[in-house]
Amino acid sequence: MNKNNFCVIMAGGIGTRFWPMSRISRPKQFIDVLGIGETLIQQTFRRFEKICPRENIFIVTNLMYRNLVHEQIPGLGEYQVLCEPARRNTAPCIAFANQIISNINPDANIIVAPSDQVIINEDRFVEILNSALNVSEQNDWLLTLGIKPTYPNTGYGYIQFNENQVLETNRELRKVITFTEKPCYEMAVKFLKDGDFLWNSGIFIWSLKSITKAFSEHLPEILEVFRPLSSEITEAKIEETYTICPSISIDYGIMEKAQNVYVMVSDFGWSDVGTWASLYEVREKDKNLNTIVGKNVMTYDTKDCIITMPKHKLAVLQGLEDFIVIEEDDILLICKKDQEQQIRKFVSDVEVEKGEKFL
């Protein structure tokens, strides 16, 4: 395994979209959303162990999740868990990790990835990333993984690539033309028809040198803010850094502006499981198309439901169709699948009416 291979897992999200399965105190990445005995961050870490030496894997998370990370991935060195005292989007998160890695190995070749995605074909995933690392090692390019879209999802960002310019050395690698934010449905349909659009996975591959160069070109102020961490890394210093650091995404700050961006056309079965609907897609289903997590769930005249119950809990469910039924700790949520966009409102109502303890 190449000693220069590094990985930065971004695990700072605090989303409550999967409430009550996810809670502020334990967001999605720290949950076994698939019900397979492994949380999303554990799966992510395990996947990258096949690509990078374990000691080269860094996790950037919010300060409040430090213990959760150590609990879920035992044996990590303290230096591997980078704790952000504030949320500043992805560019600072990456700049932080870059600075730490540059103190260790200036020749680092880095994968940056979210901690909360589902990958179906792990072998193919590893294969594509190794191929990408080879490319980034040899070229001053910023690579991203683009997923072949299978339907007009309006919740993802899209990447348009240059159809005509095929690299002889790597036919899956294409030059990026544009990044597009979440499109409307008609636009998404057109993207699929056009054939030169991919889903933006949010997984990046670049050498430390290339990404540092890109920062100095497009986001010099962020590079500057993190530079003091080259000599001394203390919590006070990090706190100070984040206080003055602006909030900006790597997509907006660098990827959409840089001219040396390439995309690897990927087909390893990917989901960012950002909605209950997408979670439903990737979870195993029974003959009535229910996806059930829980040892004691009995269903009658029930179909097309997403059900998650604690292990000890007995649930007898009759007459439900197209529902989300989730129990976690002291909270039960029942909601029609096609009304999941309302959950944000429910959580906000809960906060107002019942206080923070249920968030």
Place this chain on the structure above:
Amino acid sequence: MNKNNFCVIMAGGIGTRFWPMSRISRPKQFIDVLGIGETLIQQTFRRFEKICPRENIFIVTNLMYRNLVHEQIPGLGEYQVLCEPARRNTAPCIAFANQIISNINPDANIIVAPSDQVIINEDRFVEILNSALNVSEQNDWLLTLGIKPTYPNTGYGYIQFNENQVLETNRELRKVITFTEKPCYEMAVKFLKDGDFLWNSGIFIWSLKSITKAFSEHLPEILEVFRPLSSEITEAKIEETYTICPSISIDYGIMEKAQNVYVMVSDFGWSDVGTWASLYEVREKDKNLNTIVGKNVMTYDTKDCIITMPKHKLAVLQGLEDFIVIEEDDILLICKKDQEQQIRKFVSDVEVEKGEKFL
């Protein structure tokens, strides 16, 4: 308060119809099914305290519920809780209590009543029972309370009374012609139309002398079986008695055969809450016609539901219509209201698949 007034509360039922709210270890009578802070047996006891001296109220229950009775009705003397070691239907239950009461007061005037009914108008209830006690004190009659039916319920027994024979002394008292078991729907409709049928409440009023006479006439073998308890009451003796005692209901064994049966036409708002549907009728409803017990239940697009949640539990329910949603301890039941007859099957499946711990 008349020192001869006695009350026998029958609390031996182990029904699981309200599972999982009711459990074998805590059947319906020991549950606050209305969500008003009082269990059914507590309500029943409190009602009869207005009619009988507290020390004259006896509770006949199954041996396994002795502690539950003492917990829910603190301060009862040990002698007031008669524990049956086996289930033998109502006639032995009444014979047992009669024997115990006859050791105390041969002039007792007794009300016998189930422990798990709901009475809406308690003042009227007390008024009618006092009137009935007056009648039973002065006549060798067996009285029962008949409820003016409000709709063709097929789950109740009916009592046909003699329309033409009105007693000048008590216009609400009528001679009984027949007892009818649960009728089919068409029959129930006819009963209501005829106007001379009442719902059988299962509440009886008689003097100890009259009911003893009726036993000696119609069920002498049961009278005989309990006679040894006149001299010595020990658990072993009771155990022995119940081993040889046949199982028979007071309706079948005596009421349907005796010629001196009268019914008090009663209108105090009564329900035996024998089904979820009838529980729905008597519980308070919100503006969406949901009846909700639980401090932290939030509903959206939800109507006509019966919801019971533990106090500490937060439930956010969206998109449910005509459902039963019950959580009790470690069990959640969701079932369409019009499918409640299936619950018996669910419970049986649970027993087979998950064992007795959830019953």
